[in-house]
Amino acid sequence: MNIIFVSSRFTKARTLCVDRCQTGVLLAGGLMLFILMSGLFGYLILFQFGGLQVPLVQKLLISSQQTETAKNREAMQQRLSAMAIKVGEMQAQVMRLEALGERVAKVAGIKKEEINFDRKPGRGGMFKPGESVSLGDFEGELSKLARVLDDRTDHLAVLDAMLSRESVRRAALPTASPISIGFFSSNYGWRLDPFTGQRAMHEGVDFVAEPGTPIKAAAGGIVIYSDYHPGYGNMLEVDHGNGLISRYGHASKRLVKEGDVVLRGQKIGEVGSTGRSTGPHLHFEVLLNGTPQNPTRYLNLPG
Numbered sequence: 001m002n003i004i005f006v007s008s009r010f011t012k013a014r015t016l017c018v019d020r021c022q023t024g025v026l027l028a029g030g031l032m033l034f035i036l037m038s039g040l041f042g043y044l045i046l047f048q049f050g051g052l053q054v055p056l057v058q059k060l061l062i063s064s065q066q067t068e069t070a071k072n073r074e075a076m077q078q079r080l081s082a083m084a085i086k087v088g089e090m091q092a093q094v095m096r097l098e099a100l101g102e103r104v105a106k107v108a109g110i111k112k113e114e115i116n117f118d119r120k121p122g123r124g125g126m127f128k129p130g131e132s133v134s135l136g137d138f139e140g141e142l143s144k145l146a147r148v149l150d151d152r153t154d155h156l157a158v159l160d161a162m163l164s165r166e167s168v169r170r171a172a173l174p175t176a177s178p179i180s181i182g183f184f185s186s187n188y189g190w191r192l193d194p195f196t197g198q199r200a201m202h203e204g205v206d207f208v209a210e211p212g213t214p215i216k217a218a219a220g221g222i223v224i225y226s227d228y229h230p231g232y233g234n235m236l237e238v239d240h241g242n243g244l245i246s247r248y249g250h251a252s253k254r255l256v257k258e259g260d261v262v263l264r265g266q267k268i269g270e271v272g273s274t275g276r277s278t279g280p281h282l283h284f285e286v287l288l289n290g291t292p293q294n295p296t297r298y299l300n301l302p303g
Ligand SMILES: [Zn+2]
Pocket: 186, 202, 204, 205, 206, 282, 283, 284
């Protein structure tokens, strides 16, 4: 076998004669080199998939893994931060809801002990093996809860507004007792007049009390009459709006004047026996559009 070498350094091509034995050696050498290269390649492949350890490649792999972990950690941190913000918002909303709930309960006349907004509602049930919750599931539940909270807050706010309006309406009704000490002596309706002895309509109710006992406004309103009346003696009238007026007669003292704004339960006079009266008492009337009403219907007294 002849091998011809051609190079620019050589002036002419050189011919190397190789015999059969040398050819065999060359072939064997080439084969060895091929086996070695294949081995190295295979070794690297094995390392990649089989977990074999080569310091340099291992370092490269660890560094790439670290970058990946840092990215994951950052993404996780961002999701956790978003969730923490949402939880914070929900906590604030729950506080608003609690305050609103307490106000609604107060306006609706529900006792605090009946609804304790601080106490956790009871929950429970049989144990059943479940699946662990993923971060995605948790985010989903959190969003759902936030929507429910929004919805409940809106409902409660509407309820609060409605109840407040109702509360204002009720506050204007003369339902507070005009006297706290004393007793109820005469009912609204037909009776024998203590002066004439004849059947006459008694257009209010009488409360017997010691002279000087405070007379209180049965509801908030504006004083429209504060003067001496021949029949009612020292008389007071309070306008509560919506055509409702409360009247207080036979007082010894009038403590408010016409035009004064009075609050529910405010002291407006003192019990006396002025005018057509047989003894110290308060004559109390409720008028609706000028027509006397049975005050016990408002005061919740036995009528
Ligand atoms: Zn009377």
